[in-house]
Amino acid sequence: MDHLEALDVGDWIGLGTAFVAVIAAVISAWQAHIARSSGQRQLELAELIHREQNEPYVIVDIESYEPGHPMMVLVIENIGTTVARNVQISSDRPLESAFGAGEDLRRVLSHPIPMMPPGRRLKYVFDDADRWKADPPLPTSYVFSVQAEGPYGVMEPIEYTVDFSTLAESSAEERPLLRLEKSLEDIQDAILQLAGKPQVRVVQDHRAHPSGSATSATDGTGGSGQPEPPAIPTQ
Known part of the structure; x- marks a missing residue:
């Protein structure tokens, strides 16, 4: 107690400053430790994410x-x-x-x-x-x-x-006869494509003959004994 009583104001200020400095040093060391731990965790997390992104699944x-x-x-x-x-x-x-x-x-x-x-x-x-x-x-x-x-x-x-x-059970958007419907659609498309191909028809020659009748396209000679022109393909 005698030593404490012997301290003047300047000594007390010095002790208080030293105590604050020690506390600040402890807090700084603790914050640095937390920062290092957080940085290490972030680095490990980044490595884990990079590894997972490059792994096969x-x-x-x-x-x-x-x-x-x-x-x-x-x-x-x-x-x-x-x-x-x-x-x-x-x-x-x-x-x-x-x-x-x-x-x-x-x-x-x-x-x-x-x-x-x-x-x-x-x-x-x-x-x-x-x-x-x-x-x-x-x-x-x-x-x-x-x-x-x-x-x-x-x-x-x-x-x-x-x-x-x-x-x-089938879901709402799936129909049990869906495959049959698709097959019928394929057949329909094939028939339409076949029907749309160029067809050949005979063009009749309506030139008058001496007999006054038009040439016929049924015997290939037009009724005159002369061969008719070839058939013309039309669309």
Whole structure:
């Protein structure tokens, strides 16, 4: 206490200034640490975004062969921007098909795909409308796991849950007879094109003959024994 009592105003001011300086130094060090941590996180995030933008993305889906078509296909597609290599696909349970394609699909999935460039789309026959009539019922969903290698090495496995139960019924804009309608339209177009081709008709010669009758186009001589002019094609 004696030492504190011996301090004058100048000493107290000096102590206060030193204390403020220490506090400021601590705060500055803390802010610098936060800035370094934030910068490191931003750098890691930028690297992650850049890596994800340059990774291949192989998806698996089950869809209709085409709108309104009862056939279903298993689709494997690379929607990424780089080449996927050694693509291995597995399912949570063996694929079953009322169409009889289950064994073929299991054989396809048992072998890795060596390479899939960007945009590559593979389609395999999966099943048809008989699947919805199977007894006992066949599965309407599968969980697919995709493993592949990208430009940065082995990628983390990706899982897709594919539920295709909605394919049992056609959507509002799809008509069951759509394919038949298209076929009839194709036939109609072919008939119209055939009808629009140049046709040949005979032009009659109406020059008067000594007998006073016009020439005829039925015997090829005009009734005079002389050959008629050739037929003129008209549109």
